[in-house]
Amino acid sequence: MDEIALLGAGGHAKVCIDVANAVGATVSRINAPDASSLPAMEGAEIFQGPDEPFIDATPPSALFFIAVGNLALRRKIAAMIETRNRSCATLVAPSAVQSLGSEIGEGVLVAPGAIINVNAQIHAHAVINTGAVVEHDSFIGEGAFVGPGAVLCGGARIEEWAMIGANATLMPGVAIGAGARIGAGALVTKDVPAAATVFGAPARVVENDD
Ligand SMILES: CC(C)(COP(=O)(O)OP(=O)(O)OC[C@H]1O[C@@H](n2cnc3c(N)ncnc32)[C@H](O)[C@@H]1OP(=O)(O)O)[C@@H](O)C(=O)NCCC(=O)NCCS
Numbered sequence: 550m551d552e553i554a555l556l557g558a559g560g561h562a563k564v565c566i567d568v569a570n571a572v573g574a575t576v577s578r579i580n581a582p583d584a585s586s587l588p589a590m591e592g593a594e595i596f597q598g599p600d601e602p603f604i605d606a607t608p609p610s611a612l613f614f615i616a617v618g619n620l621a622l623r624r625k626i627a628a629m630i631e632t633r634n635r636s637c638a639t640l641v642a643p644s645a646v647q648s649l650g651s652e653i654g655e656g657v658l659v660a661p662g663a664i665i666n667v668n669a670q671i672h673a674h675a676v677i678n679t680g681a682v683v684e685h686d687s688f689i690g691e692g693a694f695v696g697p698g699a700v701l702c703g704g705a706r707i708e709e710w711a712m713i714g715a716n717a718t719l720m721p722g723v724a725i726g727a728g729a730r731i732g733a734g735a736l737v738t739k740d741v742p743a744a745a746t747v748f749g750a751p752a753r754v755v756e757n758d759d
Contacts (some may be wrong), residue, residue, distance in 0.1 A: 551638045554578040554607040554628055556600055557616030563615035564660055568640045576614075578607060600626055604633060612638040613673060615656060620710055624692055626632070627656065627674050637674070645677075648685075660697075673710075686723075696733065708743065717752075 551574045555565065558581030569576050571658040580596045580603040596603050598661025604613065614637060615626045630637060637656030641647060645659045648666045653659060662680040665671060669683045672691045677683060679697040687701050690709035695701065699713045702721040707713065711725045714733035719725070724740040731737060741747050746756040 551575050552611045553614050553638050554580075554603070554611045555614045555616050556580045556582050557618075559618055561618035561676075562616035565608060565614060565640060565658055568642045568658065568660065569614070569638075571643050572640060572704065574638065574640070577611060578603075601629055604629055604635065609635075612636050613656075614638050614640065614658075616658075618694075620692065620694055620712055623674065623694075624710055637717070654691075661718075666703075678715075690727070714748070 553569055553574050553576045555576050566576060575594050578594050579671040580600060581634055582597060613630050613635060615623050617623050617626065639657050640654055640742060641653060642661040644661045646664045650668040651662065651665045653671045656674040657671050659665060659677045660679040664682045668683040669685060669687045670690045671677060674685060675689045676694045677690040678695055681695045681698060682700045683689060684703040686703055687705045689707050692710040693707045694712045696713055696715035698716040700718045702719055704722040705719045706724040706730045708725060708727040710727060711729045713731045714735060716733055717731045717735040719737045723737050725731060726741055726743030728744045729741045730746040735752040736746045736750035738751045743755060745754045747754050
């Protein structure tokens with residue numbers, strides 16, 4: 550099984566470590582500003598410095614895993630790893646469902662109980678959180694974050710580094726622009742522009758960073 554160098558220490562890191570344990574991967578190094586509340590990782594070396602030196606000092610045999618929930622920080626770390634031509638592990642919880650024809654990219658977390666249905670595509674560094682449903686033919690762009698219990702109906706399209714809040718529902722075929730934020734519990738009936746923030750049922754734009 551893979552040897553993993555993990556970056557992150559918050560609640561999201563706990564979930565990532567739990568999934569790594571469940572699939573039998575070895576987390577050998579963790580860069581964590583505060584590792585005191587992480588689940589016990591026997592034999593894992595803990596570092597508490599900046600990410601770049603941690604990445605540079607990690608043996609080439611190890612794969613990285615970005616276990617940070619914050620999207621801007623995840624993106625920054627992904628770029629650091631990419632510019633060094635290093636690779637990331639992909640973690641799929643044993644209780645998740647991965648259906649026929651679906652694809653899961655490098656560095657993705659599929660958390661416990663999530664369902665990736667037929668022909669869905671999940672691109673690099675995306676997060677499909679606990680119990681989320683990504684229906685058939687959906688597209689999840691690089692680094693996009695799908696919150697716990699969110700339901701993406703068939704053919705939904707989430708562009709890169711967008712965030713779908715917990716329990717949000719996307720109607721069939723809806724497209725979410727890059728970097729958009731969908732509030733927890735939203736019911737998204739129409740396409741959402743890049744960098745917009747929407748919430749409510751039906752969801753309405755409350756902010757647009759463009
Ligand atoms: C939509 C969201 C991104 C907006 O964040 P924000 O810009 O920081 O918004 P604020 O928290 O300042 O809230 C602004 C107002 O919107 C309301 N609001 C925020 N999110 C809401 C939501 N999802 N549904 C309905 N109302 C919401 C707040 O109650 C507040 O109302 P008020 O001004 O009357 O007090 C955020 O609230 C959200 O829903 N994030 C999803 C979090 C999540 O599910 N993460 C998964 C972690 S595993």
